[in-house]
Amino acid sequence: MPRPRKCRRLSACVPCSMFKPNGIPSVELTKIQLEADEFEALNLGDVEKMSQLDAAARMGISRQTFGNLLASARKKVATAITRGHALVLPQERQES
Structure with missing residues (x-):
């Protein structure tokens, strides 16, 4: 059984x-979701x-x-x- 997620402070x-290739409608693209904590790790690091x-x-x-989040964010980007x-970027700041 995995450990419960720790509350994370996010500020970015x-x-x-969303960021997407120019000239291609977003409905035709595969979407990769960048989570709020990954976005924060990318920003801070x-x-x-x-x-x-x-x-x-x-x-x-x-x-x-933090290192795991940063590696995951970099791979997604x-x-x-x-x-x-x-x-696809997180839409609102949240503490999870």
Whole structure:
């Protein structure tokens, strides 16, 4: 049985709802959902250049969990870009 999810502090504002290839209607694209905690990890780790330890502390999670979220987010973004999929961003901030 998996452990219950720990409450995560999220602060990044999402600028739009989706990134997609230009000229292709979104209904024709495979959609990849980027979760709110993955978006936050990507923002803290890659945009704000925080260390994993500091970013994990800000989110209220372990460094290992932060690293897993960051790796998952990077994979989703890379997959969307390289395969021409739509990347769906979280619509509202939430604490899960």
